[in-house]
Amino acid sequence: MNGSVPIPKAYRKPWRALLLAFAGWSPLIAKGRVRLEVYASRCLDDGGCAHRSVAQAVYSTPRGEVATVQVVSRLFDFPRHVVLGVLAHELGHLADESDGEEAELRADAWALWVTGSPVRYWSEDQLQSLGGSGKWPRPRGLHR
Numbered sequence: 408m409n410g411s412v413p414i415p416k417a418y419r420k421p422w423r424a425l426l427l428a429f430a431g432w433s434p435l436i437a438k439g440r441v442r443l444e445v446y447a448s449r450c451l452d453d454g455g456c457a458h459r460s461v462a463q464a465v466y467s468t469p470r471g472e473v474a475t476v477q478v479v480s481r482l483f484d485f486p487r488h489v490v491l492g493v494l495a496h497e498l499g500h501l502a503d504e505s506d507g508e509e510a511e512l513r514a515d516a517w518a519l520w521v522t523g524s525p526v527r528y529w530s531e532d533q534l535q536s537l538g539g540s541g542k543w544p545r546p547r548g549l550h551r
């Protein structure tokens with residue numbers, strides 16, 4: 408995706424703290440090659456345009472030497488526990504590197520392992536939430 412915008416100031420430290428926490432457990436993230444990119448567009452470049460399609464984890468090289476968490480800027484309109492839940496879940500995908508429905512549960516397991524908090528699914532949006540209310544475990548059939 409082209410045209411990234413800065414990470415909102417209030418989320419720079421929390422993002423770095425999450426990265427550091429994951430770096431303690433994930434070799435990929437420990438290499439320091441994971442970036443957060445924020446896009447002003449409404450949709451993700453894979454066509455994800457649903458209300459809850461706000462983030463994706465992307466391996467920029469085939470062997471995952473560089474990886475990116477890409478988010479659309481409207482993510483930051485959600486409550487803080489949702490922003491942190493989404494970021495932790497996406498970092499879980501990068502740490503885990505698996506695919507399919509099981510990958511979603513594994514991403515949440517990583518987030519729990521690293522942060523000590525379960526990822527819940529918040530409100531009717533069913534977006535990830537860290538330290539907030541919501542369903543646990545992940546409802547079946549959700550995309551992302």
Ligand SMILES: [Zn+2]
Pocket residue numbers: 496500510511514550551
């Ligand atoms: Zn996911």
